[in-house]
Amino acid sequence: xxxxxxxxxxxxxxxxxxxxxxxxxxxxxxxxxxxxxxxxxxxxxxxxxxxxxxxxxxxxxxxxxxxxxxxxxxxxxxxxxxxxxxxxxxxxxxxxxxxxxxxxxxxxxxxxxxxxxxxxxxxxxxxxxxxxxxxxxxxxxxxxxxxxxxxxxxxxxxxxxxxxxxxxxxxxxxxxxxxxxxxxxxxxxxxxxxxxxxxxxxxxxxxxxxxxxxxxxxxxxxxxxxxxxxxxxxxxxxxxxxxxxxxxxxxxxxxxxxxxxxxxxxxxxxxxxxxxxxxxxxxxxxxxxxxxxxxxxxxxxxxxxxxxxxxxxxxxxxxxxxxxxxxxxxxxxxxxxxxxxxxxxxxxxxxxxxxxxxxxxxxxxxxxxxxxxxxxxxxxxxxxxxxxxxxxxxxxxxxxxxxxxxxxxxxxxxxxxxxxxxxxxxxxxxxxxxxxxxxxxxxxxxxxxxxxxxxxxxxxxxxxxxxxxxxxxxxxxxxxxxxxxxxxxxxxxxxxxxxxxxxxxxxxxxxxxxxxxxxxxxxxxxxxxxxxxxxxxxxxxxxxxxxxxxxxxxxxxxxxxxxxxxxxxxxxxxxxxxxxxxxxxxxxxxxxxxxxxxxxxxxxxxxxxxxxxxxxxxxxxxxxxxxxxxxxxxxxxxxxxxxxxxxxxxxxxxxxxxxxxxxxxxxxxxxxxxxxxxxxxxxxxxxxxxx
Numbered sequence: 120x121x122x123x124x125x126x127x128x129x130x131x132x133x134x135x136x137x138x139x140x141x142x143x144x145x146x147x148x149x150x151x152x153x154x155x156x157x158x159x160x161x162x163x164x165x166x167x168x169x170x171x172x173x174x175x176x177x178x179x180x181x182x183x184x185x186x187x188x189x190x191x192x193x194x195x196x197x198x199x200x201x202x203x204x205x206x207x208x209x210x211x212x213x214x215x216x217x218x219x220x221x222x223x224x225x226x227x228x229x230x231x232x233x234x235x236x237x238x239x240x241x242x243x244x245x246x247x248x249x250x251x252x253x254x255x256x257x258x259x260x261x262x263x264x265x266x267x268x269x270x271x272x273x274x275x276x277x278x279x280x281x282x283x284x285x286x287x288x289x290x291x292x293x294x295x296x297x298x299x300x301x302x303x304x305x306x307x308x309x310x311x312x313x314x315x316x317x318x319x320x321x322x323x324x325x326x327x328x329x330x331x332x333x334x335x336x337x338x339x340x341x342x343x344x345x346x347x348x349x350x351x352x353x354x355x356x357x358x359x360x361x362x363x364x365x366x367x368x369x370x371x372x373x374x375x376x377x378x379x380x381x382x383x384x385x386x387x388x389x390x391x392x393x394x395x396x397x398x399x400x401x402x403x404x405x406x407x408x409x410x411x412x413x414x415x416x417x418x419x420x421x422x423x424x425x426x427x428x429x430x431x432x433x434x435x436x437x438x439x440x441x442x443x444x445x446x447x448x449x450x451x452x453x454x455x456x457x458x459x460x461x462x463x464x465x466x467x468x469x470x471x472x473x474x475x476x477x478x479x480x481x482x483x484x485x486x487x488x489x490x491x492x493x494x495x496x497x498x499x500x501x502x503x504x505x506x507x508x509x510x511x512x513x514x515x516x517x518x519x520x521x522x523x524x525x526x527x528x529x530x531x532x533x534x535x536x537x538x539x540x541x542x543x544x545x546x547x548x549x550x551x552x553x554x555x556x557x558x559x560x561x562x563x564x565x566x567x568x569x570x571x572x573x574x575x576x577x578x579x580x581x582x583x584x585x586x587x588x589x590x591x592x593x594x595x596x597x598x599x600x601x602x603x604x605x606x607x608x609x610x611x612x613x614x615x616x617x618x619x620x621x622x623x624x625x626x627x628x629x630x631x632x633x634x635x636x637x638x639x640x641x642x643x644x645x646x647x648x649x650x651x652x653x654x655x656x657x658x659x660x661x662x663x664x665x666x667x668x669x670x671x672x673x674x675x676x677x678x679x680x681x682x683x684x685x686x687x688x689x690x691x692x693x694x695x696x697x698x699x700x701x702x703x704x705x706x707x708x709x710x711x712x713x714x715x716x717x718x719x720x721x722x723x724x725x726x727x728x729x730x731x732x733x734x735x736x737x738x739x740x741x742x743x744x745x746x747x748x749x750x751x752x753x754x755x756x757x758x759x760x761x762x763x764x765x766x767x768x769x770x771x772x773x774x775x776x777x778x779x780x781x782x783x784x785x786x787x788x789x790x791x792x793x794x795x796x797x798x799x800x801x802x803x804x805x806x807x808x809x810x
Contacts, residue, residue: 176809178262183336185542185556187387187417188482188498193258197268197807199719200683201707203761203772205272205284205803208249213670213687214703214729215249216744218737219793220310221282222317223346225249226744228699228729230666230689231641234622238565239504241423241474242602243742244342244381251342252304252321254385254419259327259336260298264809265291272772272803280366282308282801299326311365311796314349314373331408335388342381348372348739350447351792353436355750358794359784365797371447374430374463377742382422389415389484415482415500422475427740429468431460432609448610448740456511456609457526469527470511470608470740477505487546495553499541504563506534513607532601536563552576565598568619584633591626599649603657610740617659620647635674642667650696651745655738664693681723683707698746700729700753709761721763729753736791744790752788755779757795768807775800 181190201210208215208225212232217225224246227233236245244251260266266289273283283306290300306319323340350371352358357368391410398407432454435446446452454468461467480502487496509531540558545551555573560566572593579586599617606613628639648660668689675682685705691697709723731754735744761774780787780798787795 174263176262176264176266178260178266178809180258180260182258183387185544185554186480186482186500186540187254187336187385188415188484188500188542189496189544189546189554191546195258195268197770197805199763199765199770200721202763202770202805203725203759203774203803205801209727211249213685213705214700214727215789216734217789217793218315218351219312219789219795220315220317221284221308222250222306222319222344223315224737224742224744226735228703229668229687230691230697230699231624231626231643231668233699234643234645238568238597238600239476239478241381241421241425242600243425243472244379244423246742246744247319247342247344247379250306250319250321250344251381252302252323252340253342253381254338254340254383257323257325257338257340259325260290260300261295261327261329262290262292262298262809265289267808268805269808270803270805272801275800275802280309280311282310282796282799284803296330297326297328299324301325311799312349312352312368312794313366313370314347314375315370316347318345319343332391332393332410333388334391336385337387338383338385340381340383344377344379346377346379348375348377350375350434350739351737351790352794355786355788355792358786361784365794369436371434371436372429372431372739373434374466375428375434375739377425377427377739379425379742380423384420385418387415387417389413389482391486393486409488410486412486413482413484415480415484415498417478417480417482419478419480420476422473424471424473425742426472427468427470427608427742428466429461429609429740430463430466432458432467452610454609455607455612468609468740470610471527471529472510472602472606472608473508473529475507479503487544492548495543495545497541497543500539502538502540504534504536504538506536506564508532508534508601510602510606511608513612530607532605534564534601536565537561538565538568549578552578564601568595568597570595570597584631586629586631586633589626589628589630589639591624591628593624594622596621599657599659603649606657608740611656613656615657615659617649617657618647620645620649620659622646622648635672637672638670640667640669648696651735651738651743653745653747655736655741655743655745660693660696662693664691664696666691666697679710679712681707681709681711681721696746698733698735700732702728702730704728709763717766719763719765721761723761725759725761727757728755734788734790737793747791750791752786752791755785755787756783757787770805772803773800774802 180195181192184191204210206221208217212227212229214228215225216228217223226246268288270286274281277283285305288302290298292298301324304321306317308317321342325338328335353369353371357363391413393408393410395406396409398405433446433448433452435444437444457467459467480500482498482500484498485496488494509529512528512530538558538560542556544554553575558570560568575590577588597620599620603617604615622643622645624643626639626641630637644665646663650658652658666689670687672685687703689699689701706726707723709721711721713719731751733748734752736747737744756779758778759774759776760778761772764771775798777795777798789795
């Protein structure tokens with residue numbers, strides 16, 4: 120099914136669901152249903168009100184943090200500024216390393232984003248974090264009217280090597296206590312170069328049920344990444360040849376692909392203990408339920424897998440120069456399971472790897488009392504993980520005359536971890552807010568691991584604005600992922616005994632939203648750091664090192680002229696274990712105005728720049744970036760031109776990506792061997808409905 124047909128189908132379903140929605144006019148915006156009114160509303164008045172739509176649209180948006188145990192108010196992203204940035208990897212980071220085509224593997228060049236991976240995640244999903252929708256990304260809602268957001272974009276010349284993206288979101292309340300919704304995201308990108316197609320899909324269903332004494336939240340999600348792997352260009356200098364089109368540049372792989380799946384289910388619910396308190400507002404008297412402590416249970420289930428398929432298990436190319444016959448995996452490489460060339464229906468390599476996890480957490484929480492001084496929330500919990508992992512089978516099976524492992528079959532390993540944790544927090548104080556959490560593993564594969572984090576936020580109020588000082592710190596001691604320790608496939612085999620990784624991080628930020636100014640720094644010191652070495656094998660750093668980062672953002676406005684400036688500086692004491700650009704910048708300049716007082720317009724340029732650095736190589740067989748010291752990329756000005764338009768609830772952009780290729784003949788790589796797409800014209804549109 121094409122992405123355009125998916126879009127039409129989703130529009131039909133969204134409008135059909137909106138038509139089925141009905142609520143009475145005395146809708147309560149209290150998402151917990153925690154008030155018992157005592158006013159005098161006659162049935163005749165209710166019938167009269169029902170004849171006309173007098174409901175004012177209001178929507179509460181919040182997320183669950185700290186193991187789905189804390190509620191934080193947030194906002195839906197419908198911003199007009201920066202609407203033209205539709206690549207998820209560039210929306211989330213000032214700098215990113217990728218395989219050149221949207222939807223393929225990518226990693227942030229911000230060290231502190233890169234090192235923030237959850238140790239419970241499936242290792243081989245790590246480089247798809249920007250393109251999926253994960254439990255931590257899900258928001259919950261309470262809305263007086265159905266709310267729908269539809270977004271779609273594509274290249275103007277979308278055939279045959281096109282790029283399209285789609286986002287559809289809808290949420291509504293059945294009654295004041297019960298909300299449900301769904302989101303669907305799709306990226307379909309063929310790309311200009313050979314064998315680099317990406318098809319990424321994410322579907323999520325979510326809901327909440329909140330009443331006086333009981334809260335329930337649930338999420339069901341599915342992420343699927345079906346991507347071709349081309350191994351990069353055979354001749355990296357081909358992009359400097361003006362007579363050679365991208366589709367005519369030879370690449371390493373044909374008939375190679377990776378399919379990575381993630382399915383998850385989250386159920387979090389709590390029973391609240393407290394009392395009813397009489398409240399008075401204007402002429403109305405009512406009772407409000409005030410919780411004191413709660414009993415909470417959270418259930419998490421995830422099923423993850425990666426299937427890597429190759430027609431040719433050891434691709435090679437006979438160069439006409441001194442390189443001669445060159446093998447992608449090396450001249451001496453012999454595949455462990457199968458070295459025979461296959462077909463598209465029976466590939467020569469069939470590596471199946473996966474991880475299933477079931478987690479249960481049981482909480483006892485003391486509720487924070489809003490508006491009351493010298494009080495704070497607190498909670499303690501106990502949890503358990505049941506994990507099963509599988510990967511290609513290593514044992515030999517005897518066939519007369521042949522000794523080889525079976526193709527496509529797997530072996531499995533199981534783990535169980537038990538942990539204790541707790542936190543204290545204050546979230547609505549006017550003087551100082553804080554959050555401190557800790558977890559310690561008392562049993563299992565991760566015995567002795569711990570994770571301590573803390574944040575402090577100090578508001579600074581003046582007569583004109585409010586700014587914030589935020590301090591943060593963390594200390595972790597983590598057993599390396601099982602797949603760092605043990606793995607077997609057609610191309611790789613390792614059995615390691617790595618020690619725990621220890622990392623200490625601190626940070627400070629000054630943020631003044633009114634003046635559009637943010638300044639901060641982060642510092643990390645890490646020992647026994649896990650990385651992928653120059654042989655694309657997991658390794659542990661032999662020495663301790665540190666990373667320091669400074670960043671600043673300042674926006675200026677001079678009448679219709681707007682300047683948005685971000686700079687990130689990073690410096691590490693090692694040049695062996697990690698490579699990130701020392702300086703990354705983003706500068707957006709645009710002229711903003713209105714046409715006929717109703718159409719908002721932004722016309723400008725978006726500029727990104729990374730200092731030259733030894734960006735990581737990429738290994739398709741394991742889907743990982745690994746360090747190298749041979750080729751630098753960067754020192755290239757990425758320039759996009761854009762026009763943003765907004766009319767009421769509709770946003771629209773027209774964008775020309777990578778304008779620089781029209782003026783500068785220079786390598787424009789996003790990873791060694793992987794060039795960016797050449798200059799391309801694209802458009803996108805967003806509609807919001809809540810009537």
